[in-house]
Amino acid sequence: MPHHYELYYWPSIQGRGEFVRLALEEAGADYDDVARRDEKAMFRFLGDAKSATPPFAPPFLKSGRLLIAQTANILLFLGSRHRLAPASESGRLWAHQLQLTVTDVVAEVHDTHHPIATGLYYEDQKPEARRRAHDFLKERLPKFLGYFERVIIGNRKGKGHLVGSSITYVDLSLFQLIEGMRYAFPRGMKRAERDFPRVVALHDHVQKRPRIAAYLRSERRIPFNEDGIFRRYKELDI
Amino acid sequence: MPHHYELYYWPSIQGRGEFVRLALEEAGADYDDVARRDEKAMFRFLGDAKSATPPFAPPFLKSGRLLIAQTANILLFLGSRHRLAPASESGRLWAHQLQLTVTDVVAEVHDTHHPIATGLYYEDQKPEARRRAHDFLKERLPKFLGYFERVIIGNRKGKGHLVGSSITYVDLSLFQLIEGMRYAFPRGMKRAERDFPRVVALHDHVQKRPRIAAYLRSERRIPFNEDGIFRRYKELDI
Numbered sequence: 001m002p003h004h005y006e007l008y009y010w011p012s013i014q015g016r017g018e019f020v021r022l023a024l025e026e027a028g029a030d031y032d033d034v035a036r037r038d039e040k041a042m043f044r045f046l047g048d049a050k051s052a053t054p055p056f057a058p059p060f061l062k063s064g065r066l067l068i069a070q071t072a073n074i075l076l077f078l079g080s081r082h083r084l085a086p087a088s089e090s091g092r093l094w095a096h097q098l099q100l101t102v103t104d105v106v107a108e109v110h111d112t113h114h115p116i117a118t119g120l121y122y123e124d125q126k127p128e129a130r131r132r133a134h135d136f137l138k139e140r141l142p143k144f145l146g147y148f149e150r151v152i153i154g155n156r157k158g159k160g161h162l163v164g165s166s167i168t169y170v171d172l173s174l175f176q177l178i179e180g181m182r183y184a185f186p187r188g189m190k191r192a193e194r195d196f197p198r199v200v201a202l203h204d205h206v207q208k209r210p211r212i213a214a215y216l217r218s219e220r221r222i223p224f225n226e227d228g229i230f231r232r233y234k235e236l237d238i
Numbered sequence: 239m240p241h242h243y244e245l246y247y248w249p250s251i252q253g254r255g256e257f258v259r260l261a262l263e264e265a266g267a268d269y270d271d272v273a274r275r276d277e278k279a280m281f282r283f284l285g286d287a288k289s290a291t292p293p294f295a296p297p298f299l300k301s302g303r304l305l306i307a308q309t310a311n312i313l314l315f316l317g318s319r320h321r322l323a324p325a326s327e328s329g330r331l332w333a334h335q336l337q338l339t340v341t342d343v344v345a346e347v348h349d350t351h352h353p354i355a356t357g358l359y360y361e362d363q364k365p366e367a368r369r370r371a372h373d374f375l376k377e378r379l380p381k382f383l384g385y386f387e388r389v390i391i392g393n394r395k396g397k398g399h400l401v402g403s404s405i406t407y408v409d410l411s412l413f414q415l416i417e418g419m420r421y422a423f424p425r426g427m428k429r430a431e432r433d434f435p436r437v438v439a440l441h442d443h444v445q446k447r448p449r450i451a452a453y454l455r456s457e458r459r460i461p462f463n464e465d466g467i468f469r470r471y472k473e474l475d476i
Contacts, residue, residue, distance in 0.1 A: 052392050053332050056339050056385050068331050070338040077331055093306055093315055094291050100308040100341075101294050107345055115353050116366060117373035128354060128366050135355035147294050154290050 003081065005031040006062040008042040008055075013228035014180070014221075016071045016106065017059040022172040023075055025215040027082035033220065072099045075169040084169045095163045098151065098170045102177060105144050109180065110229050112136050112236060122233070133236035137188040141181070145196045148174060152198040160202050167209070174199065175206035180230030185237040241319065243269040244300040246280040246293075251466035252418070252459075254309045254344065255297040260410040261313055263453040265320035271458065310337045313407040322407045333401045336389065336408045340415060343382050347418065348467050350374050350474060360471070371474035375426040379419070383434045386412060390436040398440050405447065412437065413444035418468030423475045 005024060009017030011033075024031045035042040035058075042058060045051070045067070055069030061077070068074050076096050079085030085095045112133040116125040148162065157165040162174065178199065181189045193200050206212055215221055224230055243262065247255030249271075262269045273280040273296075280296060283289070283305070293307035299315070306312050314334050317323030323333045348356075350371040354363040386400065395403045400412065416437065419427045431438050444450055453459055462468055 049388070050392075052394070053335075054385075054388060054392065055335075056342075056382075066328055066331070068335065070335045073331055073335045073338055076334070077327075090304055093304070093311055096314070097291075097293075097306065097308045097311045100311055103338075104294075104345075107342075111349065111353075115349075116369045117377070119373065119377050128369075131354045131366075135357065139355070139357050144294075147292075150287070150292060154288075154292065156290070 002030055003063060005029055006034050007031055007059065008034050008045060008062070009059040010042075011036040011039055012222065012225070014176075014224060014230070015059075015228050018176055018222075019071050019102075019169075019173045020059050020061060020074050020078070021220070022176055022212065022215070023078045023082070023084055023169045025211050025220075026167065026169075026172055026209060027078065027084060028211060029078075029082065072096065072103050075099055075173070079169045084167070084172075086164045086168070091164060095168050095170050098148075098162055099173060101144070101147070102170065102173045105140075105177060106229060108136055108140055109184070112184075113231050113233060122231075126235070129233075129236060133185075134238060137185060137192070137238070141188070141192050142195065145192060145199055149196040149199050152202060160198060160205060162202070167206070171202055171206055172212070175203050175212075178203040180224070183224040184230040184232050186232075187237045240268055241301060243267055244272050245269055245297065246272050246283060246300070247297040248280075249274040249277055250460065250463070252414075252462060252468070253297075253466050256414055256460075257309050257340075257407075257411045258297050258299065258312050258316070259458070260414055260450065260453070261316045261320070261322055261407045263458075264405065264407075264410055264447060264449050265316065265322060266449060267316075267320065310334065310341050313337055313411070317407045322405070322410075324402045324406070329402060333406050333408050336386075336400055337411060339382070339385070340408065340411045343378075343415060344467060346374055346378055347422070350422075351469050351471060360469075364473070367471070367474060371423075372476060375423060375430070375476070379426070379430050380433065383430060383437055387434040387436050390440060398436060398443060400440070405444070409440055409444055410450070413441050413450075416441040418462070421462040422468040422470050424470075425475045 007020060046055065048054065053067050059071060059074065060067060060069035061074045068077055079095060085092050113122050113129050114125065115128045115132040122129060151162050152160060155161060161167060162170045245258060284293065286292065291305050297309060297312065298305060298307040299312045306315055317333060323330050351360050351367050352363065353366045353370040360367060389400050390398060393399060399405060400408045
């Protein structure tokens with residue numbers, strides 16, 4: 001019997017849930033994006049005082065009796081089940097290591113618009129956001145993209161992939177990172193991309209995968225917006 | 239033959255490496271904290287353009303041919319090898335999920351003194367640090383500690399542990415988080431702890447484990463200082 005999954009994530013943003021959605025889509029998995037039709041179901045899990053394995057925050061994935069949270073952890077699980085990661089221990093750890101570096105970038109992107117407090121509005125931390133975003137674009141983004149470029153070069157088994165000889169969840173996540181950065185920082189990203197042609201080529205390759213292409217055209221793909229992690233604020237993009 | 243490990247991390251701070259050191263110590267593992275006697279060896283790995291699995295940053299662990307980076311990933315690996323995590327898939331994922339939440343807290347603690355840019359000095363972002371630290375102590379810390387308290391309560395197999403019926407690397411990491419917070423924010427932490435007696439009891443339990451107690455007394459334990467993640471700046475602690 002094929003696996004059935006329930007994904008729980010904020011229904012109006014791509015956010016961290018999108019990294020999981022992309023893996024489920026590429027796997028051709030049977031999944032229900034529950035909160036998009038029933039947001040209260042998500043809050044029931046978050047508020048369930050009796051749960052033995054409560055999530056701290058969305059996204060979380062239900063698979064039979066398993067309830068798994070933390071984006072990279074969900075991908076670790078799906079990677080093994082759907083051949084979206086190497087089967088060997090060393091390969092699995094290497095893919096996961098890269099995913100945790102994507103996690104670090106995503107957290108830094110979030111903090112470009114929320115450098116002071118997650119609980120405050122962007123409007124209450126605009127000057128600080130400006131300073132942080134500029135540092136991110138100037139110092140951090142080239143460092144991270146340069147790292148992924150180097151990993152692609154160093155992967156002698158692959159044809160432009162990050163890990164091994166075929167697509168993994170890390171490739172999907174790097175695609176999403178590039179998509180998000182292009183949305184949030186069109187100017188800064190255009191400048192940064194020039195130096196990392198293999199990263200861009202991998203993005204393009206993922207975008208053309210038949211299941212990913214179909215997903216991106218579908219209504220299941222929520223458009224980027226200013227409630228998510230990747231937000232377009234013109235004043236931050238220099 | 240017992241495993242031998244080489245740990246690579248900044249030699250003058252606890253930092254993220256300390257979560258790995260505590261796991262190695264509790265496991266009674268044979269390890270060499272390489273950079274404490276030869277810092278250049280660490281930079282050789284970071285600068286090795288030929289490496290197929292380059293680390294983005296320390297800490298990283300060498301075990302035979304494996305080179306593993308990202309703190310939580312190293313602990314995932316050590317947890318399986320040294321029974322510092324459950325053997326079942328569901329248990330391993332649950333422990334790792336909690337560790338990734340510790341990772342999130344650690345990143346937020348780092349940003350209390352570096353809210354704008356990792357590459358700038360604390361002195362160049364003091365007003366912002368003050369705002370962020372106050373938000374962290376008021377909003378975020380109680381939320382995180384409350385979550386771990388709830389996890390301990392919900393763990394019916396354990397005697398005050400986070401996961402299962404015996405000690406895991408997550409318990410060790412929570413101990414380190416409490417130690418670090420007590421050093422960095424003695425006032426704020428004293429206030430916060432009152433509401434989370436099980437978290438404090440788990441900290442005390444870990445502190446008394448024979449191997450951990452011996453380690454904490456040894457010269458292998460680097461004292462906290464203002465170059466690490468947990469820094470004592472009086473003006474941030476209210």
